[in-house]
């Protein structure tokens with residue numbers, strides 16, 4: 001199995017991985033359009049990790065490296081998924097280990113992921129990969145949700161969004 005980070009020069013492989021693996025399934029989000037995928041890959045803070053077997057994509061992970069105000073960086077593991085026939089064969093942990101290794105080599109101080117306690121596979125994966133559930137503390141997650149009009153995110157991704165008016 002091969003695990004690697006895909007960048008703009010791997011665009012065709014990234015497109016194939018997304019086409020094959022990213023469905024509106026359990027992870028919930030739809031496939032991106034091609035120009036949004038290109039914009040995603042062009043941002044060096046974004047990570048598309050793909051696991052492949054004999055050249056075929058079998059799993060992917062999406063993560064974001066965030067800069068803190070104190071100059072330290074942290075990694076948000078946003079999404080990880082393995083094609084059903086390839087699950088429970090070490091693909092998920094290989095991708096998470098890849099990201100942890102990248103963070104350690106590049107002085108990224110921590111990585112986190114949010115999941116559901118009911119997702120046994122995800123809980124087992126992150127535990128096996130060395131993460132510690134923060135449920136033992138009093139952490140709580142709040143979320144804001146709103147609708148974004150079509151087109152706005154594309155403009156922002158191309159860097160043409162205006163600063164918000166106050």
Ligand SMILES: CC(C)(COP(=O)(O)OP(=O)(O)OC[C@H]1O[C@@H](n2cnc3c(N)ncnc32)[C@H](O)[C@@H]1OP(=O)(O)O)[C@@H](O)C(=O)NCCC(=O)NCCS
Nearest residue numbers: 080081082087088089090091092093115121122124125128
């Ligand atoms: C979660 C997911 C990525 C795990 O990938 P995977 O390749 O099957 O995981 P691995 O084979 O690397 O297994 C890692 C560990 O998790 C355990 N595990 C994986 N799937 C499991 C399951 N269904 N039930 C119990 N344990 C499971 C493995 O036994 C292994 O633990 P061990 O090393 O202690 O034996 C995969 O199940 C998936 O794609 N699920 C749908 C998408 C999803 O829910 N993603 C997480 C969103 S936060």
